[in-house]
Amino acid sequence: MKNSTSKPTLIPRMYCNLFGHDYQVTKKVTYHVKEYTCRHCKKELTTNSNGKLIELTPKFKEINAILERIHLSRTERLKKKSLVSSIY
Ligand SMILES: [Zn+2]
Numbered sequence: 221m222k223n224s225t226s227k228p229t230l231i232p233r234m235y236c237n238l239f240g241h242d243y244q245v246t247k248k249v250t251y252h253v254k255e256y257t258c259r260h261c262k263k264e265l266t267t268n269s270n271g272k273l274i275e276l277t278p279k280f281k282e283i284n285a286i287l288e289r290i291h292l293s294r295t296e297r298l299k300k301k302s303l304v305s306s307i308y
Contacts, residue, residue, distance in 0.1 A: 232260040249284045250291040 236242075236258060243256035243265060255276060256265040264276035266284060274280070 232262075236261050236263070247284075249288045253284060253287055255284060 241258040241263060242260055243258050245254050246257045246264075247255040249255060249266075252271065253267045256273070257263070258265075265273045266276040266280050268274045268280075276284075
């Protein structure tokens with residue numbers, strides 16, 4: 221029985237090997253952390269706490285989701301209580 225699963229094409233990856241990845245920002249998690257996806261091979265990267273680009277693993281996706289939630293609630297709070305932020 222023939223198993224006709226479609227193999228991932230090698231061309232995009234070859235392109236990236238030759239010309240480098242073409243990353244685009246797909247998500248802004250916080251001011252400093254962003255998620256990137258390569259336009260050609262769909263490789264995903266994220267910025268870690270040191271500001272370096274690393275591979276976006278499911279673990280980091282989880283961390284980014286938490287970071288995003290914290291970041292959103294923080295910016296919301298700042299909008300509402302601008303008086304409180306001046307104390308800090
Ligand atoms: Zn690529």
